[in-house]
Amino acid sequence: EIVLTQSPGTLSLSPGEGATLSCRASQSVLSNYLAWYQQKPGQPPRFLIYGVSTRAAGVPDRFSGSGSGTDFTLTISRLEPEDCAVYYCQQYGGSPLTFGQGTKVEIK
């Protein structure tokens, strides 16, 4: 099983700042099959990115993904108040499908 570890646990930033969220895998993720999701309180997760860096339809371009192998990053440039949420990474290179434990982004 591939364990995904996200850091930091919580990020507290001001509007307009940039956020860097890390997702580290316990072993190399096959062909960079990694996705990111955003979850706001009381809502289901929202699909953001697949294949490390391809944004889903309708996702603002201030969200970008990068990385390879075992180290992946979600970057949110120019934070807006509505970006306040928990962000999860997920690997789909093999079974079982696994998620990271999440990074909470707070807006000051």
Add this chain to the structure above:
Amino acid sequence: QLQLQESGPGLVKPSETLSLACTVSGGAISSDSYFWAWIRQPPGKGLEWTGSIHYSGRTYYNPSLKSRVTISVDTSEKQISLKVSSVTAADTAVYYCARLRRFHGDYGYFDNWGRGALVTVSS
């Protein structure tokens, strides 16, 4: 627009079987491009993939739950069902139904989610 709606009892007694249904509307359930999945989230915690099913009936389960979980599909009713047997308090969670976009064999990412159903295990 695809919609997924979970339904079922919100309270289950310990040792009994949790049963949920997911109704798919606004899209095809019988597409080779997708699986249908259940993902759960204990209160205040992260996401755990429970299992996935193809419209043909092909299934995959998380080994952590495999012996207790059954997922089935009824294409005529456009429903996906989840059963978890011998539940304990640890099975208390919001259970989400989601569409899995196949990208690597029968694996992929979850591109559409239902709103979720909270199931509490308590006597």
